[in-house]
Amino acid sequence: MIAAFHTHPNPPLPYGGRRHAAPDLFAAALAVDGLSAGYDRRPAVRDISFELPEGCFAALVGPNGAGKSTVLKAAAGLLRPTSGTVRAFGLPPGACHHRTAYLPQRGDIDWRFPVTVERMVMGGRFVHLGWLKWPRRQDRAVVGRTLDRLGLTGVAERPIAELSGGQQQRVLVARAMAQGADLLLLDEPFNNLDAETRADLMTLFAELRAANKTLLVATHDFDRPADHFDFVVRLRDGCHEPEAVPS
Amino acid sequence: MLRLLWLIPLMLVGCSGNGAPASVSTAGKPQVVATFSVLDDFVRVVAGDKVELTTLVGPDGDAHTFNPAPQDVAAIGRAGLVFEVGAKFESDWFDKAFAASGSKATRVAVADGLELEEGECKHKPGEKPDPSHAHELDPHVWHEVTNAIHMVGKVRDGLSVFDPANAATYTANAEAYIAKLKELDGWIVTAVRAVPKDRRKLVTSHDTFGYFARRYGFTVVGSVLPSFSTETADPSAADFAELVTKVKAQRVPAIFCEASHNAKLVDRLAAAAGVKVPPPLYTDALGARGSPGETYLGMMRHNVTTIVDALKP
Amino acid sequence: MTWVLEPFALPFMQTALAAAVLVGLSAALLGGYVVHRRMAFIGDALAHTTLPGVAVAYLSGVSLSVGATAAGVFTAVLIGWLSRRQALREDTAIGIVFTGMFATGVVILSRSGTTRNLTDVLLGNVLAVTPGDLWLIGGVTVAIAAALLLLHKELELASYDPTHAAAIGVNPDRLRFVLLVLLALTVVTAIQVVGLILTTALLVTPAATAALVTRRFARATAVAAGVSVFSSFVGLLLSYHLRVPSGAAIVLTAVAAFAVAGATRLRRSHAPVTRP
Numbered sequence: 090m091i092a093a094f095h096t097h098p099n100p101p102l103p104y105g106g107r108r109h110a111a112p113d114l115f116a117a118a119l120a121v122d123g124l125s126a127g128y129d130r131r132p133a134v135r136d137i138s139f140e141l142p143e144g145c146f147a148a149l150v151g152p153n154g155a156g157k158s159t160v161l162k163a164a165a166g167l168l169r170p171t172s173g174t175v176r177a178f179g180l181p182p183g184a185c186h187h188r189t190a191y192l193p194q195r196g197d198i199d200w201r202f203p204v205t206v207e208r209m210v211m212g213g214r215f216v217h218l219g220w221l222k223w224p225r226r227q228d229r230a231v232v233g234r235t236l237d238r239l240g241l242t243g244v245a246e247r248p249i250a251e252l253s254g255g256q257q258q259r260v261l262v263a264r265a266m267a268q269g270a271d272l273l274l275l276d277e278p279f280n281n282l283d284a285e286t287r288a289d290l291m292t293l294f295a296e297l298r299a300a301n302k303t304l305l306v307a308t309h310d311f312d313r314p315a316d317h318f319d320f321v322v323r324l325r326d327g328c329h330e331p332e333a334v335p336s
Numbered sequence: 337m338l339r340l341l342w343l344i345p346l347m348l349v350g351c352s353g354n355g356a357p358a359s360v361s362t363a364g365k366p367q368v369v370a371t372f373s374v375l376d377d378f379v380r381v382v383a384g385d386k387v388e389l390t391t392l393v394g395p396d397g398d399a400h401t402f403n404p405a406p407q408d409v410a411a412i413g414r415a416g417l418v419f420e421v422g423a424k425f426e427s428d429w430f431d432k433a434f435a436a437s438g439s440k441a442t443r444v445a446v447a448d449g450l451e452l453e454e455g456e457c458k459h460k461p462g463e464k465p466d467p468s469h470a471h472e473l474d475p476h477v478w479h480e481v482t483n484a485i486h487m488v489g490k491v492r493d494g495l496s497v498f499d500p501a502n503a504a505t506y507t508a509n510a511e512a513y514i515a516k517l518k519e520l521d522g523w524i525v526t527a528v529r530a531v532p533k534d535r536r537k538l539v540t541s542h543d544t545f546g547y548f549a550r551r552y553g554f555t556v557v558g559s560v561l562p563s564f565s566t567e568t569a570d571p572s573a574a575d576f577a578e579l580v581t582k583v584k585a586q587r588v589p590a591i592f593c594e595a596s597h598n599a600k601l602v603d604r605l606a607a608a609a610g611v612k613v614p615p616p617l618y619t620d621a622l623g624a625r626g627s628p629g630e631t632y633l634g635m636m637r638h639n640v641t642t643i644v645d646a647l648k649p
Numbered sequence: 650m651t652w653v654l655e656p657f658a659l660p661f662m663q664t665a666l667a668a669a670v671l672v673g674l675s676a677a678l679l680g681g682y683v684v685h686r687r688m689a690f691i692g693d694a695l696a697h698t699t700l701p702g703v704a705v706a707y708l709s710g711v712s713l714s715v716g717a718t719a720a721g722v723f724t725a726v727l728i729g730w731l732s733r734r735q736a737l738r739e740d741t742a743i744g745i746v747f748t749g750m751f752a753t754g755v756v757i758l759s760r761s762g763t764t765r766n767l768t769d770v771l772l773g774n775v776l777a778v779t780p781g782d783l784w785l786i787g788g789v790t791v792a793i794a795a796a797l798l799l800l801h802k803e804l805e806l807a808s809y810d811p812t813h814a815a816a817i818g819v820n821p822d823r824l825r826f827v828l829l830v831l832l833a834l835t836v837v838t839a840i841q842v843v844g845l846i847l848t849t850a851l852l853v854t855p856a857a858t859a860a861l862v863t864r865r866f867a868r869a870t871a872v873a874a875g876v877s878v879f880s881s882f883v884g885l886l887l888s889y890h891l892r893v894p895s896g897a898a899i900v901l902t903a904v905a906a907f908a909v910a911g912a913t914r915l916r917r918s919h920a921p922v923t924r925p
């Protein structure tokens with residue numbers, strides 16, 4: 090056992106004591122199979138299955154309470170499935186921490202906490218640093234470039250309390266970019282944003298797609314999601330929506 | 337963070353200046369500390385202006401629950417001679433303050449050598465009284481004038497040892513004052529004859545009149561705070577009710593409140609038992625300037641007059 | 650200048666100053682988290698729960714600090730365990746627990762027949778701090794500084810975005826737990842200097858003052874530390890010369906600093922803007 094520890098080829102990951110594993114090159118970006126998961130032993134979602142190839146721009150739609158957040162959290166490794174599997178790039182969630190980024194609902198973040206935009210985006214680099222390490226010059230460079238690409242350099246030194254909703258969403262995306270994520274799981278990014286800001290965001294997402302990022306967006310803000318997304322997973326009451334009868 | 341820097345020279349200064357000789361101040365006069373106002377009176381009478389006296393608990397102050405300020409502790413540190421009552425009158429705050437001040441002063445406990453009354457032992461029901469169990473002592477010795485004479489003697493002796501140059505003055509002053517105290521004692525014995533034996537019953541805020549009762553033929557029926565110290569929890573409802581019953585049953589004519597203590601509970605006891613409350617007595621401290629209790633002599637005369645007027649038929 | 654130096658030439662005042670400064674530092678270092686994570690109520694609760702610890706320690710002859718620390722840490726663990734995974738919604742539950750513990754402490758202490766310890770715990774008595782106590786106080790300050798230095802980026806992240814923290818493998822509940830234990834230790838030492846009733850003021854006021862001055866968390870911590878040390882020093886000085894209780898004097902100085910910072914900020918925001 091101890092011999093195995095010393096000769097293990099893979100280096101440990103900064104947090105969580107897990108080990109880095111090389112991703113499977115031909116695996117789907119996200120593969121969910123028969124997933125059931127929930128809180129307090131009651132399954133919020135049951136038997137969910139879908140697969141997203143790399144570069145896919147997918148939507149997870151459904152009314153409130155359908156289970157969209159649950160699926161995203163299971164994909165991010167925040168929830169353990171009661172049954173079924175989740176694989177990101179062929180690996181269980183967490184095995185390749187930095188490749189998956191979960192962007193929480195904006196309401197779940199305390200925007201009044203006194204940090205600057207730059208510092209929040211730097212939070213994306215923590216996965217690469219781990220405990221006890223301070224951000225290095227290269228981390229600051231990555232953050233600087235990311236802020237630039239997302240047009241946030243002007244607000245880099247401002248406290249996050251001063252951001253508008255659209256800017257907040259951009260900052261979350263910037264953090265995922267600084268992290269180096271290839272799979273972004275976005276929880277209700279269009280909530281409470283006006284049409285113009287939404288359009289801006291969609292443009293941003295198109296840029297990410299062009300860079301071969303995979304996006305899974307939970308949203309209930311689109312009447313006809315199929316018009317805007319490559320792939321749509323519809324949920325209702327924790328299950329896949331039964332096929333609508335064509336009219 | 338810059339603000340921290342200027343603390344450093346202060347710390348250095350502090351560490352160097354330490355324990356200056358305590359017996360003689362820069363003004364030349366010996367530094368003496370008395371714990372409370374009655375001792376303040378005695379020391380002033382005996383020493384006059386030959387010493388620089390600092391008193392910790394002033395007029396109308398409660399020496400049982402006193403919390404010394406930093407300047408008080410500093411004064412103790414500078415003193416060469418300290419007068420206290422002892423017998424836990426100053427609870428433990430004085431011991432702590434003395435230790436904290438690093439003082440090298442001589443401590444004179446004026447109650448030393450007196451025969452002290454022991455308090456009742458409060459046993460749990462069913463427990464056998466333990467003979468080796470140390471009893472609380474009643475420290476309010478000055479209410480018996482013969483004790484006061486002893487205290488003045490201790491003050492005189494303490495000062496004479498500390499400052500032998502003026503020993504003659506101290507002895508002379510003490511003698512003159514003791515003569516007055518003897519006269520006071522005689523006056524009290526005569527005055528209390530106006531109260532018949534069956535009415536000589538004392539109820540006060542806390543248990544302070546043990547020695548007065550012993551010398552001048554009174555009985556202490558009880559006190560609202562059943563303790564020699566005010567530093568104790570308020571009485572329970574049951575204890576309070578018991579006291580009301582006692583006061584009524586023994587036909588106590590009046591109950592007394594104290595100038596140095598809150599009269600609320602005494603007033604309630606009086607209302608419940610249907611008796612009157614005369615003006616306050618001076619028990620643990622002298623009164624403020626201009627009040628009848630400004631000096632020890634004044635205090636005793638006021639107390640006796642009040643008691644006799646309240647209790648006589 | 651002797652007005653300033655004279656009191657601190659006395660050894661017991663030096664001990665008092667050292668205690669007040671060390672406690673002030675601990676409180677200020679944690680103060681940022683207390684204010685921005687809205688833990689002032691929990692800080693107050695922890696202070697109250699130390700009373701039964703003090704009472705039992707007094708009756709068993711054990712050091713009062715040990716009793717207080719045991720009770721405080723126990724409650725911190727309890728609160729941490731009860732409210733894991735959720736933002737604090739247990740105000741009521743915690744309110745009941747801590748007032749219950751406080752009342753238990755009052756009852757236990759009342760059996761000892763003296764009110765002295767209760768007064769000391771409630772109002773603090775910095776003059777009663779012995780050099781032995783200074784070791785505990787200093788130890789707590791060092792522990793807090795070390796913990797916050799080592800964990801600062803993860804603590805910060807878990808404070809404003811616990812979901813992301815959890816997603817990258819930083820357990821926000823465990824960090825909250827660490828924060829609660831550090832808070833319990835700080836509260837126990839703060840009680841000795843300013844007393845139970847004013848402990849929350851020491852935790853909150855310097856940090857709140859710092860929040861008026863700067864918007865960055867790290868800088869705010871440094872400012873809070875400065876305000877705290879300043880308040881301890883000036884407060885003790887005032888308590889000496891004006892003969893007022895030292896705990897209250899320290900807190901009032903901190904509040905005055907807050908008022909000054911607030912007034913300055915108000916004036917700046919109302920200043921006319923000159924246009925070119």
